[in-house]
Amino acid sequence: MNASVTLPKGILNGVRILDFTWKTVGPWAPRLLTHFGAEIIHVERVGSWDDHRYAAHPSPIVGGPQKEFTSEQGTGPLHGGGHADGKKPYYNTPYFTILHHGKLAISLNTRHPKGLALAERLIGISDAVVENFSGEVFPSWGLTWERIHEINPRVVYLSTSGFGHTGPYKAYRSFGPTAAAQSGLSLASGLPGMPPAGWGFSYMDVMGGWMGGLALVMGLLQARKTGEGSYIDYAVTEGAMSLLGTYMLDFQVNGRTTRRPGFPPGNRALWPAVAPHNTYRCSGKDRVGQDWWVFVACETQAQFESLCRVMGQPDLSTDPRFATNEARVANQDALDAIVGRWIRPRRRYDVMRRCQEAGIIAAVVQSAEDRVEHDPQLKHRDMHPVVNHPEIGEFEYEGYPVKLSRTPAFVHGRGPLLREHNRYVYGELLGLSDEEMKSLENDKVI
Amino acid sequence: MNGVYDGLTVVELADRRNQWAGKLLADGGARVIQIEPPAGGPGRWCGPFVDDTVDPDRCLDYWWYNTGKQSVALDVGRPPAQDLLRRLLAGADVFLESTPPGTLRAYGLDHGSVSSNRALIYTSLTDFGQDGPWRDYRMNDAAHLALGGHMASTGYSDPTLTPIGGQGHQAWHMGCVFALHGITLALFDRMTTGEGQYIDVSIHDACSIGTESAVPEWLYNGATLYRQTGMHASARRRADLELPTADGMYVIAVNQTFGDRGWAKLIEWMEEKGVAGELTDPKYRDEAVRMADYRQGTAVLDGIRRLIAACKGEEVFTRAQSYGISWGLVRAPEENYDVAHYQQRDFWRDVEHPEIGRAIRYPRGPFMCDALGIAPRGRAPHLGEHTRLVLEGDLGLPAAQVDALAAAGVVR
Numbered sequence: 060m061n062a063s064v065t066l067p068k069g070i071l072n073g074v075r076i077l078d079f080t081w082k083t084v085g086p087w088a089p090r091l092l093t094h095f096g097a098e099i100i101h102v103e104r105v106g107s108w109d110d111h112r113y114a115a116h117p118s119p120i121v122g123g124p125q126k127e128f129t130s131e132q133g134t135g136p137l138h139g140g141g142h143a144d145g146k147k148p149y150y151n152t153p154y155f156t157i158l159h160h161g162k163l164a165i166s167l168n169t170r171h172p173k174g175l176a177l178a179e180r181l182i183g184i185s186d187a188v189v190e191n192f193s194g195e196v197f198p199s200w201g202l203t204w205e206r207i208h209e210i211n212p213r214v215v216y217l218s219t220s221g222f223g224h225t226g227p228y229k230a231y232r233s234f235g236p237t238a239a240a241q242s243g244l245s246l247a248s249g250l251p252g253m254p255p256a257g258w259g260f261s262y263m264d265v266m267g268g269w270m271g272g273l274a275l276v277m278g279l280l281q282a283r284k285t286g287e288g289s290y291i292d293y294a295v296t297e298g299a300m301s302l303l304g305t306y307m308l309d310f311q312v313n314g315r316t317t318r319r320p321g322f323p324p325g326n327r328a329l330w331p332a333v334a335p336h337n338t339y340r341c342s343g344k345d346r347v348g349q350d351w352w353v354f355v356a357c358e359t360q361a362q363f364e365s366l367c368r369v370m371g372q373p374d375l376s377t378d379p380r381f382a383t384n385e386a387r388v389a390n391q392d393a394l395d396a397i398v399g400r401w402i403r404p405r406r407r408y409d410v411m412r413r414c415q416e417a418g419i420i421a422a423v424v425q426s427a428e429d430r431v432e433h434d435p436q437l438k439h440r441d442m443h444p445v446v447n448h449p450e451i452g453e454f455e456y457e458g459y460p461v462k463l464s465r466t467p468a469f470v471h472g473r474g475p476l477l478r479e480h481n482r483y484v485y486g487e488l489l490g491l492s493d494e495e496m497k498s499l500e501n502d503k504v505i
Numbered sequence: 506m507n508g509v510y511d512g513l514t515v516v517e518l519a520d521r522r523n524q525w526a527g528k529l530l531a532d533g534g535a536r537v538i539q540i541e542p543p544a545g546g547p548g549r550w551c552g553p554f555v556d557d558t559v560d561p562d563r564c565l566d567y568w569w570y571n572t573g574k575q576s577v578a579l580d581v582g583r584p585p586a587q588d589l590l591r592r593l594l595a596g597a598d599v600f601l602e603s604t605p606p607g608t609l610r611a612y613g614l615d616h617g618s619v620s621s622n623r624a625l626i627y628t629s630l631t632d633f634g635q636d637g638p639w640r641d642y643r644m645n646d647a648a649h650l651a652l653g654g655h656m657a658s659t660g661y662s663d664p665t666l667t668p669i670g671g672q673g674h675q676a677w678h679m680g681c682v683f684a685l686h687g688i689t690l691a692l693f694d695r696m697t698t699g700e701g702q703y704i705d706v707s708i709h710d711a712c713s714i715g716t717e718s719a720v721p722e723w724l725y726n727g728a729t730l731y732r733q734t735g736m737h738a739s740a741r742r743r744a745d746l747e748l749p750t751a752d753g754m755y756v757i758a759v760n761q762t763f764g765d766r767g768w769a770k771l772i773e774w775m776e777e778k779g780v781a782g783e784l785t786d787p788k789y790r791d792e793a794v795r796m797a798d799y800r801q802g803t804a805v806l807d808g809i810r811r812l813i814a815a816c817k818g819e820e821v822f823t824r825a826q827s828y829g830i831s832w833g834l835v836r837a838p839e840e841n842y843d844v845a846h847y848q849q850r851d852f853w854r855d856v857e858h859p860e861i862g863r864a865i866r867y868p869r870g871p872f873m874c875d876a877l878g879i880a881p882r883g884r885a886p887h888l889g890e891h892t893r894l895v896l897e898g899d900l901g902l903p904a905a906q907v908d909a910l911a912a913a914g915v916v917r
Contacts, residue, residue: 070690070693070694071690071693083717091686095690154718154721154725157721221831222846223850223873225849225850225873226845226846226847226849226850227845227846227849228826228846230826231826231831232826232829232830232831233831233833234759234761234831235717236736236737236757236759236833237757237759237831237832237833238833239757239833240755240756240757240833240834240835240836241822241833241834241836241841242836242838242841243836243837243838243839243840243841244671244673244838245735245757245835246835246836246837246838247671247672247673247838248659248669248670248671248672249669250661250666250667250669253661254734254735254747254749254755255735255747255755255835256659256660256661256669256671256734256735257659257671257735257736257747257757257835258655258658258659258671259655259658259659259660259730259732259733259736259737259738260655260658260659260716260717260718260719260737260738261717261737262655262671262675262715262717264717265715265716265717266675266678266679266682266715269679269682269683269686269715270682270871272686273682273685273686273689274871274872274874274877276686276689276690276693277509277533277689277872277877277879278509278874278876278877279693280509280689280692280693280696281509281876281877283693283696284509284696285876287876289874289875289876289877290874290876291872291873291874291876291877292872292873292874293871293872293873293874294850294873297847297850297852297868297869297870297871297872297873298871298872300838300841300847300852300868301868301869301870301871302673302675302678303673303838303868304569304570304867304868305553305565305566305569305673306673306838306839307569307838307839307842307866307867307868308565308566308568308569308865308867309553309565309839310838310839310842311839311865311866312555312565312861312865313553313555313556313557313565315553316837316839317837317838317839318837323672324672325667325669326647326656326667326669326670328647329672330551330552330553330566331550331551331552336647337667338651338656338667338668340667345729346729347729347730347731348664349664349731349732350664350665352651352656352667352668353651354647354648354651354652354656354670356645356647356648358645362643415639415642415643418643419643420643420644420645420648421643421648422644422648422649422651422652423651423652424651424652424656424657424668425651425652425653425654425657426654426657426719426723426729426730427654427657427716427719427720427722427723427724427729427730428723428729429654429657430653430654430713430720431720431723431724434652434713435637435638435639436633436637436638436639436640436707436709437709437710437713439636439637439638440633440634440636440637440707440710442710442713442714443720443724454724454725455724456721456724457713457714457720458710458714459714460683460706460707460710460711460713460714461683461684461686461687461690461704461705461706462634462704462705462706463687463690463691463702463703463704464616464702464703464704464705465694465700465702465703466690466691466694466702
């Protein structure tokens with residue numbers, strides 16, 4: 060256990076955040092602040108842990124206190140298995156590190172009166188409190204906004220939940236797919252006439268988490284300006300609806316609904332309608348047998364004429380079916396068939412390079428493997444930095460995409476071990492003696 | 506209304522990539538001056554339009570992304586306009602631009618040329634950032650969803666069907682949220698140092714960290730994911746959980762656990778609809794048994810499929826949620842206007858539109874928080890609506906000089 064903690068120098072040195080988040084959407088907000096030297100204290104329940112310590116999803120251990128974890132419950136380091144003795148857990152998988160690197164970790168039983176008292180003392184010395192429980196959890200501990208504000212009027216309280224802390228849905232449960240579905244994001248993704256394709260991951264846990272991170276820095280800025288804390292009731296479904304304003308206004312003004320034939324338009328373009336604008340099958344398949352695809356679009360006449368030349372069919376640009384964008388949109392099926400035939404036997408990165416060299420929008424449908432192993436741009440921008448983990452060794456992870464010239468972001472080594480910083484937080488920050496800490500441990504408070 | 510960005514002056518060079526970041530600044534109280542070409546920025550021409558009639562002052566996509574901004578129409582390609590923009594930046598707090606790298610250097614408007622304003626936070630939000638081998642590649646929103654990995658995870662279980670990118674400028678949104686994250690951090694820093702800085706954000710970088718488990722699955726497990734209709738891509742094929750309802754909607758029936766109380770209610774509900782079948786077998790009262798079946802078997806899923814097919818979407822959602830089951834109903838965006846929950850949370854905000862003689866209800870924005878005050882504060886500007894206000898009022902140009910610039914086509 061560390062008795063003291065030294066964070067790298069950064070914009071947010073001196074900012075302390077009490078972090079009760081778990082799963083995916085919540086941890087992103089404080090994680091984005093770790094890059095700038097905030098002191099983030101991640102609180103885990105006594106006798107249990109954040110389930111991302113072991114697995115992304117599904118977790119084999121949700122909700123079970125003190126369960127014995129062995130490597131049989133997962134394979135490979137993502138699932139926390141593979142330790143030499145097959146029993147001792149890592150408590151610290153790479154995925155946990157992605158979400159919690161640079162944070163401090165403590166254990167605390169907030170349902171014990173002494174634990175709640177410690178939580179309140181920590182709120183008293185923090186700049187922000189962050190959680191993503193369902194709406195009833197914090198109040199059930201006695202931690203209403205009124206109480207939090209009374210303890211520390213300067214503190215920013217960011218609550219991230221599916222539907223928010225007020226209204227008829229406040230007790231409803233949600234994770235990424237729920238929020239995407241309810242908001243309309245899922246419906247606005249797919250081929251016409253087919254079931255919604257939605258998003259093939261929890262877009263609203265990731266983007267939703269980033270929006271939470273934005274709310275947190277906004278709250279800290281406002282508190283620094285005014286000296287007053289604030290209560291940010293962030294409902295992820297409302298965040299998602301805020302990404303769909305155009306459809307809302309189209310309905311309000313024109314009465315047009317998104318449940319209509321032809322919507323969503325697959326990968327074709329609607330506002331504005333331009334053609335070609337689609338994904339096309341290339342030669343080759345990925346490791347699990349799915350075809351490889353490339354996206355190509357022409358937004359200008361010049362781009363289309365270039366595409367005709369690249370395809371070796373310059374006459375196409377004077378063909379009345381394709382001579383103008385309007386004609387191309389009207390004859391999109393025929394045009395897609397022509398472009399598709401040209402691309403079908405070709406290699407995807409060759410198509411992208413040849414089109415791009417001619418000024419045409421083109422992008423390979425890249426998998427994670429493509430991005431990590433082959434994408435020269437991400438490599439150049441150092442988007443998969445290597446971190447050193449004392450138990451697992453070196454591994455790559457996903458970096459931070461904002462490059463500030465004077466106060467650059469930095470990357471920490473790893474996520475914290477389970478209750479690694481109890482001594483620092485309870486001893487140094489709160490001034491508890493060894494005896495007091497021992498007694499709290501015996502009472503299963505920490 | 507107070508706002509977190511009160512008192513700031515932001516200059517935004519009109520571009521579809523960055524306009525949501527500018528909107529959130531304006532919604533938070535900043536004065537956002539959007540510089541657009543005399544013919545109007547690209548955001549005015551994309552549609553949809555009021556009554557589907559093309560008009561740069563009646564583009565609904567523009568209305569949404571530009572609430573509360575001011576419009577100054579300048580031809581930045583011409584030296585007199587470049588000079589005006591330099592003078593505006595001398596008094597600005599934030600500059601937001603998305604031009605192809607190198608463009609503004611040629612105009613004498615790159616960071617080095619305007620950094621005599623030491624407090625300026627100069628933010629470039631571009632497709633690939635300011636350097637790297639793909640820096641000059643041409644992209645749009647869908648292209649980013651392809652290259653950034655979202656499409657590879659999204660689409661249909663049928664392996665012959667195309668990957669899909671979601672509609673609604675989502676790649677640009679991802680870029681904007683990080684650009685504004687950087688700006689807000691820089692503002693926080695500036696309060697103590699007084700110094701601005703240069704911020705370089707790449708939409709591709711932002712998108713590439715936004716695919717949840719895809720990268721960790723590859724990095725740590727060597728797994729390639731299967732696309733699956735309406736649900737998470739996964740290293741193993743899973744049963745379909747996007748299920749049709751009796752009234753032609755879909756429910757995302759993904760749930761992480763079925764506790765005893767929720768399960769008992771679910772079975773009661775299935776019996777009420779006459780679809781419980783074998784799930785009344787007492788063995789499913791054991792959580793381990795039913796969860797194992799839910800993950801690997803067919804009995805629980807078949808029962809859920811029958812139940813959802815027997816109910817209307819709204820009933821599925823509200824009853825499941827009341828039992829603690831986190832199923833979601835695939836709603837159309839506009840169907841949320843009728844949901845009492847959001848009405849009670851004051852999510853819809855009236856914005857007056859004299860163009861059509863009435864107010865329109867806009868989404869508030871992502872956060873319910875009076876102290877931050879992020880909400881639309883007024884309609885989007887008409888093209889060049891504030892040109893004179895800014896050139897004469899802020900820069901002190903005589904009216905006759907603005908007339909001459911307008912006659913020469915430099916301003917509008």
